[in-house]
Amino acid sequence: MTSTPLRTPLATLEEIVAQEKALSLLHFNSDDAFELGILIRNRLREVAQAPAVVNIVLANNQQLLFHAASRPGTVPENDNWVRRKRNTVLRFGFSTWAAHNMFENGNEELFKARFQLGEQAGKYAIHGGGFPVRVQAVEGPVAAVVVSGLAQEEDHQVVVECLEGLLKSQKQ
Numbered sequence: 659m660t661s662t663p664l665r666t667p668l669a670t671l672e673e674i675v676a677q678e679k680a681l682s683l684l685h686f687n688s689d690d691a692f693e694l695g696i697l698i699r700n701r702l703r704e705v706a707q708a709p710a711v712v713n714i715v716l717a718n719n720q721q722l723l724f725h726a727a728s729r730p731g732t733v734p735e736n737d738n739w740v741r742r743k744r745n746t747v748l749r750f751g752f753s754t755w756a757a758h759n760m761f762e763n764g765n766e767e768l769f770k771a772r773f774q775l776g777e778q779a780g781k782y783a784i785h786g787g788g789f790p791v792r793v794q795a796v797e798g799p800v801a802a803v804v805v806s807g808l809a810q811e812e813d814h815q816v817v818v819e820c821l822e823g824l825l826k827s828q829k830q
Contacts, residue, residue, distance in 0.1 A: 664815045666815070667818065669759065674755060675756060677818065678756065678790060679792070681818070681821045681822065682793060683793050683821075684794060684825070686800050688723050690828075692723070692724055694791075695714055697820040698712045699728050702807075709729040710736070710813070711725070712803070713725050713804045713805075713806075715801060715802055716801050717798070717801050739806040740804045740806045741781075742782055743785065743787050743788030743804045743806065744804050745781050745782050746783055746784060747799065747802040747804070750773075753790060754788035754810075758786055760784075764784055769782070787814055788802060789804070789814070789817040789818070803821075
């Protein structure tokens, strides 16, 4: 059985921001986080042989709701990338793919200067894979979902496609 490959992620900042807003869920709790985490893990297993980490935390207190490897072979560095991507989502409220495209395809020096990060710059990553979880009629992200292990475009797109699936199931 052959799986459908991931779509190519949107490339302009305007499209990415609109997509993030359009993916606002009807509700989000620990059951939804588990469902989303499993959707992402299973999709990762369909589209890639490389291992990746899936991580979902609440935005207000960073309570861990889901954490899993898609396959054997992840390393502690995956969790370092998860932390850095999550920090970007929670501080700025937009996806790391949006940040990547906002700063000349990942120019970290521009990012660092724009937000005056100085020595704190290493706490943040502008590589795709971190995504804000939003709920309709709620201001700001309620959670952050992060994937780390594949190419950044794939890390981002697997989250997008699985959020689309979760939103569709919530609307039924």
